[in-house]
Amino acid sequence: MRRVLLTLIALIPAIAITGFPYEATLEDMAQQADHVLVGRVVGVDMVNDQGNPVADPKARTGPGLDNTIRLRIRVDHVLVTNASKVPDVIPVPLASHLHYTLGQIQEAHADDTEVRLVLLKGPGFIGIKPGVFLRPLSDKEQALRLHAASHP
Numbered sequence: 001m002r003r004v005l006l007t008l009i010a011l012i013p014a015i016a017i018t019g020f021p022y023e024a025t026l027e028d029m030a031q032q033a034d035h036v037l038v039g040r041v042v043g044v045d046m047v048n049d050q051g052n053p054v055a056d057p058k059a060r061t062g063p064g065l066d067n068t069i070r071l072r073i074r075v076d077h078v079l080v081t082n083a084s085k086v087p088d089v090i091p092v093p094l095a096s097h098l099h100y101t102l103g104q105i106q107e108a109h110a111d112d113t114e115v116r117l118v119l120l121k122g123p124g125f126i127g128i129k130p131g132v133f134l135r136p137l138s139d140k141e142q143a144l145r146l147h148a149a150s151h152p
Contacts, residue, residue, distance in 0.1 A: 026139055029128045030146035033119040036080040038137065041112045043072035045091065046102045057103030061096045069094045069105050073118055079140070080147055083123065092120065095131035117143055 030036070046054040049066035061067050070091040078086050094105070117135040119128055127133035135143065 024128050024132045026135060026143060027146050029119045029132070029135065030143040031150040032121055032128050033080070033143075033147055034082045034122060035078075035086065035118075035120040035125060036143060036147055037073075037075050037086065037118040037120070038077040038079065038115060038140070039073045039075045039090075039118045040115050041071050041109045042074040042089065044102070044106045044109050045070050045072060054102065057101060057106065059102045060099065061094070061101075062099040063097055065096075067102075068096045069100060069102060071105075071109065075118070076115060079144060083125075087125070090118075090120070090125045092118075092125065092127055092133055093130065094127075095129075097130070119143065 024032075046059055046061075046067050046069045048054055048068075054067055059067055061069055070093050073090045073092055075086055075088055075090060094100070115137055117137050117140050119133055119135065120126060121128055
């Protein structure tokens with residue numbers, strides 16, 4: 001019994017961390033970014049593990065579930081990219097380990113028209129860390145400097 005309790009106590013910090021969103025500094029994001037864009041959220045959708053759309057606003061994400069919520073980002077300006085073509089609208093996945101419903105995220109972004117700096121990586125245009133890809137537009141100059149310094 002004592003061994004079981006000690007094992008549980010040792011695992012509590014690891015279990016607790018799984019419910020927190022990822023974080024990244026502007027420096028981390030700019031250094032890892034393949035694409036530095038200016039854009040805005042124009043929609044929210046959800047797909048299952050097969051890539052099929054999920055429309056139920058009560059559908060959830062989280063550990064053990066196969067759904068992924070994506071923010072649909074309309075690209076207003078391409079500042080930096082290594083891609084031959086950047087889509088006009090990019091579906092960017094949020095962190096699927098967090099417990100959200102599609103309806104919660106749709107409601108949170110229903111009136112969202114703010115123009116933001118969007119930092120993505122890879123050919124699939126994904127967040128620097130799951131769900132970490134938006135910064136205030138006021139970070140643009142610093143992000144471009146940091147990106148240029150790390151991508152000679």
